[in-house]
Amino acid sequence: MSVELTAKLGNTIAVDTPSKRSTHARYGVYRLKSYGYSQYRYANCTKGVKKNVTIYTPRRVGWVLWETK
Numbered sequence: 001m002s003v004e005l006t007a008k009l010g011n012t013i014a015v016d017t018p019s020k021r022s023t024h025a026r027y028g029v030y031r032l033k034s035y036g037y038s039q040y041r042y043a044n045c046t047k048g049v050k051k052n053v054t055i056y057t058p059r060r061v062g063w064v065l066w067e068t069k
Helices: none
Strands: 022-038 051-068
Touching: none
Parallel strands: none
Antiparallel strands: 022 051
């Protein structure tokens, strides 16, 4: 499996921040962790060894915001 995702730099965001609070932001590609297995099937219809795999797929591109005191 192969996935390619390009995130455009230079995105901006405007946030209303209450007094005595700080707003923080992080922009990026957020991934979803998935589990599965891979297994070969040969020409004579026998199956190879099953191997567990972990993959990360793009879930979304965007901002994460949080506030602190």
